[in-house]
Amino acid sequence: MPMRKTLDFLLTDWLHAQDLTQRPRFAEHSAETFSAVLDTCEKIAAEKFAPFNRLSDTQEPQFDGERVHLPEPTRVAVQAYAESGMLAAAQDFEAGGMQLPCVIEMAANAFFSKASVAMGAYAMLTSGNAGLLMAHGTPLQREVFAKTEFSGRWFGTMCLSEPQAGSSLSDILTRATPDGEGFAADPLGARYRLRGNKMWISAGEHELSENIVHLVLAKIPDEQGRLTPGARGISLFIVPKHLVDTQAQLTGERNDVALAGLNHKLGFRGTSNCLLNFGEGKFTPGGQSGAIGYLVGQPGEGLKCMFHMMNEARIGVGLGAVMLGFAGYEASLDYARQRPQGRPMGVAGKDPSQPQRPIIEHADVKRMLLAQKSYVEGGLALALYCAHLIDEQHTGTPEAAQAAGQLLEVLIPVVKSWPSEWCVEANSLAIQVLGGYGYTRDFPVEQYWRDNRLNMIHEGTHGIQGLDLLGRKVVMNGGQALQALAGRMQATVARALEDESLAGLGRALAAALAEVGSATQKAWSTGEPEATLANATPYLQAFGHLVLAWLWLDVANSLGARSDDFAQGKRAAARYFFAYELPKIGAWLAVVARREPLCREMQADWF
Structure with missing residues (x-):
């Protein structure tokens, strides 16, 4: 299926995650051990989680006044996860962990989010809880609470x-x-x-x-x-x-x-x-x-402690949204390959004696599949890129760590919110590809949509992420974080301009970057936060699309001269995003740049 091949490509050929093994913290690992972790998690997810995803939905938790009852496969699944060692995947060897890079830990957990995000949540919450205590708890709190959680007992x-x-x-x-x-x-x-x-x-x-x-x-x-x-x-x-x-x-x-x-x-x-x-x-x-x-x-330091793990938590939410989108994409792609309906356009297509063709041959179905592909594969690149920045922040040179921290400042609101919005849209398109069948519980795509809809709400709603991005992140320290991101984008553009097949996309990205920069300046030109931030969510949407266009171009750059189906599919998804998605930022930025007052001035009684 598309997901593992794409995951391996992004980790190895694009991010070069295997190079992390040259750093002291990860020196005990190799490309082979990273792959073995992914293989193990993929297997556990396929055998213990995925077959019972529907069961966990139809037999939701029940409270009898004394106990909360869950299906037995949920217990079996989370225990298998605990026994794999993944609860402490990124922790020190001395703490019983595997000292995995964040990017590998996130990639491995992606399999569980895709197989059954709800069943996997028990383990993910435990890992985050224990990780916070390892950072802020006393030595005894770490021993008693965190390490016992990492073992899976609590x-x-x-x-x-x-x-x-x-x-x-x-x-x-x-x-x-x-x-x-x-x-x-x-x-x-x-x-x-x-x-x-x-x-x-x-x-x-x-x-x-x-x-x-x-x-x-x-x-x-x-x-x-x-x-x-x-x-x-x-x-x-x-x-x-x-x-x-x-x-x-x-x-x-x-x-x-x-x-x-x-x-x-x-x-x-x-x-x-x-x-x-x-x-x-x-x-x-x-x-x-x-x-x-x-x-x-x-x-008085409760929020300081809690926000210690917020970056990784928000990357995890975004990655979870991506994987639900990916699950829907794969299901609708498989359906479209097999479902015969309709005939080619023209006179011959009106002949009922001619065989119908698979719906994947219809242009509009290809459009919906391309949209899903661009959303979920782009979202996966975004989540892995941010996880890789976490590793840079913790184990890179002082200069690299500082640069990674600046990039994370502006990307965290995006990695949480963008997949949460657009991978839900991918799930909606998956339902559409299946038509009436997609709206029934006979197929899994309706559950993927329902499960994914939560991600726009928890760990900070879209509105909160927009306020954080426009109100704080892009203007803090004189806009240094935004300038750092712009520098990365300009480097990608420069590389694309050297390739005739990508030069047009490079010029489009450069223009979009300039448009976002101009809108940011105009939004803050009066220095009035209330007027500026009334349109923070459209700004977040435009900014997110800019980031995704950049990542798609960077991924396309990394394909080099490859011409196999895999590479051609990636290029087509990049082209789709630039042709159908990136132009949307103009409408979003227009209200930002002119500080459109409608939503701020609307009176409650007028509704």
Whole structure:
């Protein structure tokens, strides 16, 4: 199928990921070990995840008042993932990890997102949770919580949002008060009692593992019991479902964390999604109410700790969206090759005695398949490129690390949002290719669309990513990050201009880059954030399309003189993106450049 061949090409021929083995951190690896990891994950995903993706959707989690029930294949699948060692893939050897580069870890996890993104979420959340604790936890917190999660004995969650505060974390009300006089003496960390409610908590309750380790954002009140307004007062706490000792053994006491109910979702149904009550008194650890939590880092540094893993989390969301798009693309491509319908145009095509031809021969079906190909393969290139920048940031020379950090500043909002929008569109086109069959549950493409629709919402909505990009990233430090990205694009253009077959695309990219730069300057020309940022989302869409056009041209450059079907397909997808997609940026940028006031001035009563 197209995905593995494309993945190998992007890693080896485009990004040259094998060169990372020349660095001390990855010196124990080789191109062969990287390939072996991909092979193993591809096999586990195909055997343990993919066959049960539909089951996880139709038999969504059920709460009987005491327990959350999941299909047995989900437990088998996540345990197979844990046994593969992938939970600690990027961690140090001393921590039981494999010291894999981020780009290889992301590529390997792509197979699970494609096979069953909902079943795979339990493991992905656990890995992120434990990785945060390895970075910000105390030595004992790392030993007891993080390493036990990496082993697969315990799983983890992130508890950020609240019913009244979704994306606005500064408005959270969950409070944490010191647990008695000796609260600071607990070896697991300063001990607090948490009381509050958390909403939209993926994997918040299940019985797939011995314990669930919640990472919870809460505020510590002052001596008068007041919560610090804004984000400054937010702290981070480890709140285990079952209390544990310093040897990572359960004490037998249940913490005061209770499931209030499950959210029933459009898609992504195989992952339990919960409203959790902390400190409601259903359980009374130590004879009193209040969920026991252990402080991570310093008071007031909760968001700082949480944002440590945000770049990789947002790359992961974007990659997950890509892989759902890829799954739909492959399904619709296979269907189009086999489904006979219609005949060629002209007189001969009206003869019913002539055989019908596969729908893949029709121009409009080719258009829909080309669109999907350009979205999903371009999105895969984007996610892998950003993961490779993470490796540069952590293991490159000081100059390379600084450059990678600058590029990540402007690309993180794009890698999260662009695949989340356009790979959902790919799923919609996959349904269209199948026609009426695509709208039924007899084929998987409708589930891919439903599962993928979540990615435009979580880890920061489109609107938030647009505000981040236009409001912060492109203007910070005098626009240095934007200039760094423009430099990479100009280098790609220069290379393309040396190839007659790509020179036209190179000139188009240069013009688009200039158009985005001009719109950015005009948007900020008055220095009024409210006027500028009213059109941040169209700016994000245009910027994302510019980035994808650049990556497609860079990929086309790397094909060299190859003329096989694989290379011709890549060139056709690049041409499609430049012919059908890149011209859209003009309309998006027009409202940005003139600071179109309509959406800002629209009155609520007018609706």
